[in-house]
Amino acid sequence: MRKLRNTELNRKTIEEFKKSKKTLAIVILDNIRSIHNVGSIFRTSDSFLIEKIIISGYTATPENSKMEKTALGSSDSVDWEYTEDVIETIQNLKNKGIKVVSVEQADKSLKIEKFIPEKGIKYAFVFGNEVDGVSDEIIFLPNKAHEIDVTKHIYETIILSLPTRKIHPKVKDGTLQNETTIKLKELEPKLEKQNFENDSRWDKLKDLI
DSSP states (O other), rough: OOOOOOOGSSSOOOHHHHHHHHEEEEEEESOOOOOHHHHHHHHHHHHTTTEEEETTTTOOOSSOOOOHHTTTTTTHHHEEEEEEHHHHHHHHHTTTOOOEEEEEOOTOOOOOOOOOOTTOOOOOEEETTTTTBSSHHTTHHHHSSOOOHHHHHHHHHHHHHHHHHOOHHHHTTTTTSSSSHHHHHHHHHHOOOOOOTHHHHHHHHTTOO
């Protein structure tokens, strides 16, 4: 066994790559901090014949010569573009029937091994910052709207607030008896009843009525 030389890998030329049938996939890079990570993604996209890379935020572009250390020429073969407004760009992709998938760890994320692409459907995969991940504005952008839908957040807030507003009827009338309520009753501060009947000051106040 021996390692193959680069000349033996039968890599496509830039012209051959441009003419090749592409994978039905677009990659979106939003606020990627490391220029070397961007270069690595370009190289991976070259390997998988990705149609295009869309760059946004402070993500470095191939115009930065430092990217070549990891891109290794792939930035010349893979088409790319920069967008000032990634939200608008994503919405335009959705309007064209492209399914946008955020690659992120979330409470309702689909495990990557369970993701099965639909045949004939083009996808756009969004990768966010290495630390902060994909921005909430992108994750919660609805499929057919031009603004961020905050209904989900409002609904969850209402649901979570319900326990603070519900009081058990037996607590109200004092008939609920269990270990917790008995203990709370014992710890309840005892207020001494004051006898105001023999206080002469009350007589003076009554004269004012």
